[in-house]
Amino acid sequence: MQGYGVLLHLLAAAGDDGGAALLVHLEHEGPGLRLGVAEVGLEHVTDVAHEVHGIIPDHDDPGLVEVGLLGRPHLLLGVGAGCKAYCHTVHSRSHRRCPVAWYSYGGRPAIVLRVTDALTTESPDAGSAPPAVDAPNSALFTDQYELTMLQASLHSGAAHRRSVFEAFARRLPAGRRYGVVAGTGRLLEALASFRFDEAQLTFLSDHRIVDDTTLEWLAGFRFTGSISGYAEGEAYFPNSPILTVESSFAEACILETLILSVLNHDSAIASAASRMTGAAAGRPCIEMGSRRTHEEAAVAAARAAIIGGFASTSNLEAGRRYGLPTVGTAAHSFTLLHDSERAAFEAQVASLGRGTSLLVDTYDVEQGVRTAVEVAGADLGAVRLDSGDLVAQARWVRQLLDDLGNHTTRIVVTSDLDEFAIGLLASAPVDSYGVGTSLVTGSGAPTAGMVYKLVSRQDDDGTFISVAKAAKNKASVGGIKHALRRLDEHGTAQVEVVGVGISPADDGNDRPLMQQFVKEGVLLPGWTGPEAVTRAAERHALSMAELPGAVRRLQRGEPVIPTEYEEAS
Amino acid sequence: MQGYGVLLHLLAAAGDDGGAALLVHLEHEGPGLRLGVAEVGLEHVTDVAHEVHGIIPDHDDPGLVEVGLLGRPHLLLGVGAGCKAYCHTVHSRSHRRCPVAWYSYGGRPAIVLRVTDALTTESPDAGSAPPAVDAPNSALFTDQYELTMLQASLHSGAAHRRSVFEAFARRLPAGRRYGVVAGTGRLLEALASFRFDEAQLTFLSDHRIVDDTTLEWLAGFRFTGSISGYAEGEAYFPNSPILTVESSFAEACILETLILSVLNHDSAIASAASRMTGAAAGRPCIEMGSRRTHEEAAVAAARAAIIGGFASTSNLEAGRRYGLPTVGTAAHSFTLLHDSERAAFEAQVASLGRGTSLLVDTYDVEQGVRTAVEVAGADLGAVRLDSGDLVAQARWVRQLLDDLGNHTTRIVVTSDLDEFAIGLLASAPVDSYGVGTSLVTGSGAPTAGMVYKLVSRQDDDGTFISVAKAAKNKASVGGIKHALRRLDEHGTAQVEVVGVGISPADDGNDRPLMQQFVKEGVLLPGWTGPEAVTRAAERHALSMAELPGAVRRLQRGEPVIPTEYEEAS
Structure with a gap:
């Protein structure tokens, strides 16, 4: 489990296919976790139409049961404390009981069913790492008055x-x-880790934020x-x-x-993104605002930008968690690091290939473009403009590129763009827009x-x-x-x-x-x-x-x- | 370890006290983790002047060694992979070798020295849960171009x-x-979890974001x-x-x-907070903007608000992680939940005490104040005003409270306050300000x-x-x-x-x-x-x-x- 984040979602459609099914049955057991080994052979693991049922949670509280794919070869069931799990697989109508591994996930007990290597031959991507969503405990992303209201309403009975x-x-x-x-998807993911575990309860108890009755209620909380x-x-x-x-x-x-x-x-963020992609009228927009917002908000912002029509993001964690397309090449510091702009371009092209995007405005834009073309040739992927009057600049840079024979070299513009600046650039020969600050701050909202x-x-x-x-x-x-x-x-x-x-x-x-x-x-x-x-x-x-x-x-x-x-x- | 976040910081001052010392000595061993049991008796565990030295990290790379208190009774040392740890405690100049537990923390190997129960008798708060800082792996809170620049500069040698x-x-x-x-403190905490572990490396590798040479460099990355x-x-x-x-x-x-x-x-956030606390001129400001910003940003915002002079926050996770004072009582929904405003006030006072703050503007403010005083009496802690012309309202509510004999009942105002609104309220008989949206959005910046x-x-x-x-x-x-x-x-x-x-x-x-x-x-x-x-x-x-x-x-x-x-x- 180490190093694996978890993607929480229900397996699609239960019971409506005739293929192999995974049945999971949970029975009561005393609290505490045990470590076992999960070696469960499943047919058709990449078929998401497995059936999951027969879950008997603890304390007769149906709670929220999360079922997720830890990448293709893993299934994770988050369950309440004090449950016991048995896994049955159906092979041609025969049931086989198999051991499972207990893990803690997000501070709560969870079961992981790991599929054996034998299976990976049937699922070509089973050996690759799963797309992963980290899920810290979300229970205290909460204003205190919610818990004091809870206490008072438990007291009055109105709760x-x-x-x-x-x-x-x-x-x-x-x-x-x-x-x-x-955000709805993120919210539902966070809801799965909204649990009052030891760390949360101890804090609330130590600081006497709520009384014992309320603590007890919170300890058993599952959204029903x-x-x-x-x-x-x-x-x-x-x-x-x-x-x-x-x-x-x-x-x-x-x-x-x-x-x-x-x-x-x-x-x-999605609302701002949508205005920008509307203004871009089909030209791809790249989200690159991570540095202008909180580091976790940046990941959510990248996700929201894609929903609002952005094509890609520079944020790697967003790529990892949500499978978003990520992009990026080089900053001014890379040019300044080297002894000359030419040396920097040569280093970049040697390592990243001629299809890379060269940032040409560190010193003089015209010279930068000429050097870029000299270094990378006609196959140069793109030049990036990050300052100055972008409309005028894009026009003459396009002309210069064409004159040099670089008709397929694209022009990427960045530099404090917002939907209005993008709109202004509509008439300029720009191929894509990189948007940062304005996007992640909601463009004024x-x-x-x-x-x-x-x-x-x-x-x-x-x-x-x-x-x-x-x-x-x-x-x-x-x-x-x-x-x-x-x-x-x-x-x-x-x-x-x-x-x-x-x-x-x-x-x-x-x-x-x-x-x-x-x-x-x-x-x-x-x-x-x-x-x-x-x-x-x-x-x-x-x-x-x-x-x-x-x-x-x-x-x-x-x-x-x-x-x-x-x-x- | 389950459920415990980790507070990463160096123990204060090494070697300058004559008390009991904890010496930690790390020697090379092959990679891989072992589980042991940590039962280390220490004198004066609550004395943070323990000495930690003799660390010999892996590969002769001094790396960044984090030492933290997992609450008082735990010490955590984050070390590079492939290290071995021995713990010596000094009791009256005698050295005792003791077993340690290997754990993974934030995806990297770590040693936890757990103090025995015997010791808790010497440290009254040793049994309580630690203040905890969750530290998700921060390595991919990174724009892709940083890693492509890394690759190209490794290639050119300029790296x-x-x-x-x-x-x-x-x-x-x-x-x-x-x-x-x-943010500097948060940054230094995040730096400790800036590690390219399996999940990060697999993502970068699967998506071919960087080449193998770069992956290898990243795997060994420790900030030096x-x-x-x-x-x-x-x-x-x-x-x-x-x-x-x-x-x-x-x-x-x-x-x-x-x-x-x-x-x-x-x-x-801190800059906005400072302007607000300046305008408040000594009256306490309460941070309550969590709902207006990303859930993790909210925790950081509460922290920054306190730095900028705020007195407290409604955000419970900020209270848990950083020990910030938290406050909160009730929202309009609590009043609406009950059959009448009076029933709601009675429920709140019965559970939270007469010192609570009653929200009096759900229906009619004057009637709300009168009911609040009837229910809670002269000891009513505060009334909260959340709408309307706050300056005028605060004046007549103060007069009404005084007329009713509630001279010590405070007036808390909330409702889209910013530094300008706070400044306008300077002449009104207001006791504290609750600030939300404007604070967490930097008041326009x-x-x-x-x-x-x-x-x-x-x-x-x-x-x-x-x-x-x-x-x-x-x-x-x-x-x-x-x-x-x-x-x-x-x-x-x-x-x-x-x-x-x-x-x-x-x-x-x-x-x-x-x-x-x-x-x-x-x-x-x-x-x-x-x-x-x-x-x-x-x-x-x-x-x-x-x-x-x-x-x-x-x-x-x-x-x-x-x-x-x-x-x-």
């Missing part, structure tokens, strides 16, 4: 009232015409509710019900900060401003009632929401229709927006891991294509479609 | 040229009069250079040499993104805009030459820098004096600014962990007190002191 919380944005950043949902909302990549508008959490008050309450941190950050509000809860007699605070400028619309995007006869979006307490009526060709991510504690397949990023980027392109063309205007304006409420009559 | 890189800000955010350095710069909490100005890295080009080059990510983020530039490198003949690129608007001053703050006869700062290639002359009462953090691969004590945060906050207060009074003006202006270069004549 157990069924509740509906909703994450939404009251408004878009000033002048923006749309926002882009991102349901989560639905807008899929990643989807455009959103003011009051779009982006995420809905249905559970007891206690369970939903303590997720507030984690949910908002992830959605507010990632959506801000570094946070999406989403809030997370209790909108409905059960009364003592079990009926749900809508709730909302009345505070000035912060009034919310109570009640559980459903949403669809109303399309006209051409398939163009007209209205964001939000049903309050009801599903709004589909007028024939409307597109429903609510997706279910977690159902009664079980993470549904398809919303996490690298695949979710790819799907989100595709979804984003479709969502943008469906909106009125004005959505791509960069000038300040109103949301490109209005949000309208529909209530039960 | 081994001794080099000096400098992190600095060419300018402050528009209109700002000063900046505040923060030196790092110096401004201490955390210190004010800085344009071109202040905030961080200087001296090493081979290769070693310094690959740290670029990590260094900039941490410094740019944390300094942006979410990144500090620092860059990391090669300023000096060795030539083939070994002489150092200053280097700088000439690119328009991005020109840098080459050469290694030293800095001091020139004070007048009253001890007030006048000029930021930066010596280029020389230490600037001290005119008698100047204050040197450069501190050494890492010396030839060894982390020097005092710059990491919770203590470093406390010291940085104290240092910040002193640094601000030394600057001209105009530093506290919030209006746009020039840097409050000019930066002047001094060169060898």
Whole structure:
């Protein structure tokens, strides 16, 4: 396990194929971990249609069961403490019990089923390292008041009232015409490591942040509710019900900060990214803003940028975790390190090949371009311009390259670009844009401003009632929401229709927006891991294509479609 | 080890006390890890003046040796692969050899010396959980071009040229009069986990990002250079040499993104925090912005806020990792959850006590205050106002509280505060400020805009030459820098004096600014962990007190002191 991160997601589709199945059965056992050896032979390990069922968790609490692929040849089941696991494999209808390895993952017990070498002959990539997601314990990415509210509501008994919380944005950043949902996949991944383990409980206990009753509740916490909302990549508008959490008050309450941190950050970046890729009008954009934001935020920013249409990132950890395409060649320091620009270019080309991108503005751009072409010849991949008047420069550099016979050498521009600068460069012969600061700071809107509000809860007699605070400028619309995007006869979006307490009526060709991510504690397949990023980027392109063309205007304006409420009559 | 994060820092002062000492001796052994049991009796384990020496690392490479306290009863030594450790304890001058446990920490081998229970009787807090810093592997918080430059420079041989890189800000955010350095401690902690382990190397190899020679170099990478710069909490100005890295080009080059990510983020937050605490003029400020930024950035933001003078944070993980004071009571959802505001207040007071803070603006503020006082009586700790015209509201709420006899009940205000709003509230009877969005987004400047530039490198003949690129608007001053703050006869700062290639002359009462953090691969004590945060906050207060009074003006202006270069004549 050492050195392996874990990609948490459900295996796709259970029970609907007739192939080999992996059955996992968990039974009670006392707490504590044991080390065993996992040598499980499976047929068709690369077939993700394995069946996983028969899980009997601890304390009769169904909890959230995570099932993930540790690369192809590994399966990981995260389970509650005090469980015991047996693995059965089905070979031509025969069941075989096999040993499993207990591991701790993210501070909680987990089972890893490792597939034998014999199997790797059937799965060509089984020997390669898995794409990996590090998952630190996320339980204390939490504002203290959530736990004090938990304590007080456990005391009053109201903690157990069924509740509906909703994450939404009251408004878009000033002048923006749309926002882009991102972070849901990361949130679901983080939810799997939202566990109050020894380190967390000890801290809370030592600092007397909550009482013993609350500590006990937290120690046993597994999210058993349901989560639905807008899929990643989807455009959103003011009051779009982006995420809905249905559970007891206690369970939903303590997720507030984690949910908002992830959605507010990632959506801000994806929204900025989408404006930039719109302005780039098909020319590839490269995310290179890691150095301008927190090192972990940088990884999330790269992920959000890809969802917003970026082609690649310079961030290696983002490449490792989410399988994103990474790029990079050299900085000015590389030129300065060598005795001359020529020596630097020669070193770079000798090592990275003629297809590399040479940075030509360390001293004099024209001389830089000439030297680059002399060193790399007609096959030079690209030159990078990182300063000066990029529009004018790109024009004469293109001319110079063409004059030198380098018709296929591309021009990459970087240097504090934002969507407006990219728009200005539309007429210049530029091949791709590298974007940093402006992207990772949300291009003036570094946070999406989403809030997370209790909108409905059960009364003592079990009926749900809508709730909302009345505070000035912060009034919310109570009640559980459903949403669809109303399309006209051409398939163009007209209205964001939000049903309050009801599903709004589909007028024939409307597109429903609510997706279910977690159902009664079980993470549904398809919303996490690298695949979710790819799907989100595709979804984003479709969502943008469906909106009125004005959505791509960069000038300040109103949301490109209005949000309208529909209530039960 | 499970569930324990690790606090990496050097034990304070070696060899200068006469008490019991822990001697650790490491000898070569083949690679691979063994599990043993650590049962080491130590006298005075809570005395941090243990002596650690006699370390013989692998491959004759001194590397970076981290020594940390895993809470009081644990010592952790991170060492290179292929080492062997013996632990000797001194009891009345007798040496005892004792077994140690090998563990992997952050993917690298580490030794943990666990103290027996017997000892806990001597150290009252030895049984409590340690303050913990999670340290994910930081090696791929790196832009790809650093590794391709590494490859090309290994190929050309220039990788081994001794080099000096400098992190600095060419300018402050528009209109700002000063900046505040923060992040250095986090950077040094992350440096300890900057290791290319299996997961990192496999990714780089699978995606053919670098060649085998480079992979081999990365696998053996340990930072052996030196790092110096401004201490955390210190004010800085344009071109202040905030961080200087001296090493081979290769070693310094690959740290670029990590260094900039941490410094740019944390300094942006600390700079905003400092303006806010200045405007608050002594009234406590509470950091509560976690939900408005990436979940890990939130932890760093809380840390930076404390350095910038904040009194506490709502972020629990920041409390756990860095020992920061945490606070929190209840949100509007808690009121909405209950059948009435009164029922909610009663539940909160019953569980959290009369000293709690009641949020009174869910429905009607006046009624909320009256109900709060009726429920909690004269001992009510505070009321929180989160909406509306806070200045006017604070005045009449104070009057109402006084009329009701609640003279000691404090007024906490929150609601999108920034330094300007705090300044406006100076005349209102407010007791503390809760600040969120504006703080964690740097109050309009979410990144500090620092860059990391090669300023000096060795030539083939070994002489150092200053280097700088000439690119328009991005020109840098080459050469290694030293800095001091020139004070007048009253001890007030006048000029930021930066010596280029020389230490600037001290005119008698100047204050040197450069501190050494890492010396030839060894982390020097005092710059990491919770203590470093406390010291940085104290240092910040002193640094601000030394600057001209105009530093506290919030209006746009020039840097409050000019930066002047001094060169060898």
